[in-house]
Amino acid sequence: MTVQTAILDLIKQAKTIIIHRHQRPDPDAIGSQLGLADIIITSFPDKRVLTPGKQYHGFDWLGQMDEVTEADYQDALVLVLDTANQPRVDGEFWNHGATCVKIDHHPNDDAFGDPQWVDVDASSTSEMIYNWYAEFTTELTLSANAARLLYAGIVGDTGRFLYSATKPSTMRAAAALMEAGADAEAVNRIEDTITLPVARLSAYVYEHLTQLDSGAAYVILTNDILNSFEIGDASTAGVVPLPGRIDTVKCWAIFVQQKEGNFRIRLRSKGPSINGVAKLHDGGGHALASGAKAADQQEIETVVRELDQVATDYEKEV
Numbered sequence: 001m002t003v004q005t006a007i008l009d010l011i012k013q014a015k016t017i018i019i020h021r022h023q024r025p026d027p028d029a030i031g032s033q034l035g036l037a038d039i040i041i042t043s044f045p046d047k048r049v050l051t052p053g054k055q056y057h058g059f060d061w062l063g064q065m066d067e068v069t070e071a072d073y074q075d076a077l078v079l080v081l082d083t084a085n086q087p088r089v090d091g092e093f094w095n096h097g098a099t100c101v102k103i104d105h106h107p108n109d110d111a112f113g114d115p116q117w118v119d120v121d122a123s124s125t126s127e128m129i130y131n132w133y134a135e136f137t138t139e140l141t142l143s144a145n146a147a148r149l150l151y152a153g154i155v156g157d158t159g160r161f162l163y164s165a166t167k168p169s170t171m172r173a174a175a176a177l178m179e180a181g182a183d184a185e186a187v188n189r190i191e192d193t194i195t196l197p198v199a200r201l202s203a204y205v206y207e208h209l210t211q212l213d214s215g216a217a218y219v220i221l222t223n224d225i226l227n228s229f230e231i232g233d234a235s236t237a238g239v240v241p242l243p244g245r246i247d248t249v250k251c252w253a254i255f256v257q258q259k260e261g262n263f264r265i266r267l268r269s270k271g272p273s274i275n276g277v278a279k280l281h282d283g284g285g286h287a288l289a290s291g292a293k294a295a296d297q298q299e300i301e302t303v304v305r306e307l308d309q310v311a312t313d314y315e316k317e318v
Contacts, residue, residue: 003115003116003117004117004132004135004136006115007079007101007103007115007117007132008132008136008139008140010077010099010101011040011044011047011077012044013077014047014076014077014099015046015047015048015075016047016048016049016050016072016073016075016076016077017037017040017047017048017049017050017076017077017078017079018049018050018051018052018068018072018073018076018077018078018079018094018097019033019036019037019049019050019051019078019079019081020033020052020053020078020079020080020081020083020089020090020091020094021033021053021080021081021082021083021090022082022083022084022088022089022090023053023054023088023089023090024233024234025053025056025059025090026156026157026237027059027062027152027153027155027156027157027191028082028124028125028126028153028154028156028157029081029082029083029125029153030053030059030062030063030149030152030153031062031126031149031150031151031152031153031154031156032081032082032103032124032125032126032128032129032149032150032153033051033053033081033082034051034062034063034149035126035129035146035147035149035150035153036079036081036129037049037051038143038145038146038149039129039133039140039141039142039143039146042141042142042143042146043139043140043141050066050068050072051063051065051066052065052066052067052068052090052091053065053090053091054090056234058234058235061190062149062152063149068091068093069093070093070096072093073093073096073097074098075097075098076097076098077097077098077099077101078094078095078096078097078099078100078101079100079101079103080094080100080101080102080103080104080112080113081103081104081125081129082103082104082105082106082124082125083102083104083106084104084106084107084108084109084110084284084285085109085110085112085284086110086112099114100112100113100114101113101114101115101116101117102115102116102117102118103117103118103125103128103129104116104117104118104125105118105119105120105121105122105123105124105125105127105128106118106120106284106285106286107120107275107284107285107286108120109279109284120286121167122165123154123157123158123163123165123166123167123170124153124154124156124157124158124165124170125153125157126149126150126151126152126153126154126156126157127150127153127154127169127170127173129150129153130150130154130173130176130177131169131173133146134173134176142180143180143181144180144181144182145181146180147177147178147180147181147182148177148181148182148183148187150173150177150182151174151177151178151182151184151187152182152187152190152191154170154173154174154177155174155187155188155191156191158170159241160188160191160192161174163288163289164288165286194238195235197229197230197231197235198231198235198238198239200229201221201226201229201231201235201236201238201239202238202239202242204225204229205219205221205239205242205243205254206242209243209246209252211246211248211249212304212308212311214250214308214309214311214312214315215248215249215250215251215311215314215315216249216250216251216252216253216304216307216308216310216311217243217246217249217251217252217253218252218253218254218255218304218307219243219252219253219254219255220255220257220263220300221236221254221255221256221257222257223257223258223259223261226256226257233256233258233264236254236256236266239254240254240266240268241268243268244268244270249270250269250270250271250272250311250314250315251267251268251269251270251271251272251274251307251310251311251314252267252268252269252307253265253266253267253268253303253304253307254266254268255294255300255303261296262293262294262295262296263293263294263295263296263299263300264291264293265278265281265283265291265292265293265294265303266291267283267285267289267290267291267292267307268288268289269287269288269289270288271288271314272310272311272313272314273287273288273310273314274287274288274290274307274310275287275290276310277290277292277303277306277307277310278290278291278292279292280292280306281293281294281299281302281303
């Protein structure tokens with residue numbers, strides 16, 4: 001029995017299914033979460049399906065999260081999507097269910113859940129959910145809304161098919177979702193749209209980006225800077241890809257200060273593997289897209305040195 005079949009069997013057996021995703025979600029986290037929920041609800045109307053997590057106004061167009069209590073988890077099947085490690089699960093009761101399943105495309109450094117379906121070659125968890133549906137089309141139903149949600153997740157995690165994780169299978173999945181009713185133009189336009197404060201912050205990032213001779217680059221966004229643009233951490237996602245558009249930048253870090261004073265680090269690359277740096281600083285992720293944390297300016301300087309070394313070593317290899 002494949003893990004995909006085992007997951008379908010668990011869903012058939014369960015009366016209550018609760019689907020979680022990671023904190024500070026992106027379109028793939030929410031798209032896969034709500035997309036899978038829609039598939040289950042449409043295919044098995046007798047199931048009770050809940051999708052907990054913090055509601056972010058910027059993602060209202062994808063759907064609404066559900067409120068849950070600890071009592072909801074009694075005998076429940078819990079599916080945790082797009083979440084590499086346990087501390088990142090959005091929700092305090094996720095491990096109180098009868099069974100926990102992990103479905104993810106990040107490196108499986110924290111192997112929680114039984115069963116686990118981890119495909120690091122997939123562009124996104126949303127693509128995995130589509131492939132799961134496609135394997136069992138005689139038993140599952142894909143609505144136009146589910147297709148829209150999964151398409152949004154794929155678009156988000158591939159940077160509108162720009163990143164190296166985009167493969168022919170990704171394009172085939174996206175085409176199938178469009179055929180199933182996903183409005184590609186509408187989704188692409190929404191995901192490409194930014195607010196005026198983010199546009200102004202983008203100009204700041206380009207103006208203040210520090211680029212090293214190795215091709216590594218970084219910018220620090222303090223609370224004072226974010227407040228001056230009347231913007232919060234959640235809105236900084238829109239500026240993360242910007243340094244990669246510069247032809248001489250190979251890898252980069254965006255340091256975003258949190259209310260507590262420490263920094264969230266968004267690491268990205270066009271070649272050098274940067275997840276090793278992330279792991280040294282309470283983080284992890286993909287080779288070309290990772291996240292980490294820095295306690296203070298001293299740790300920021302350490303991360304910059306390590307990123308500089310990664311870029312330098314990469315230049316020697318190629």
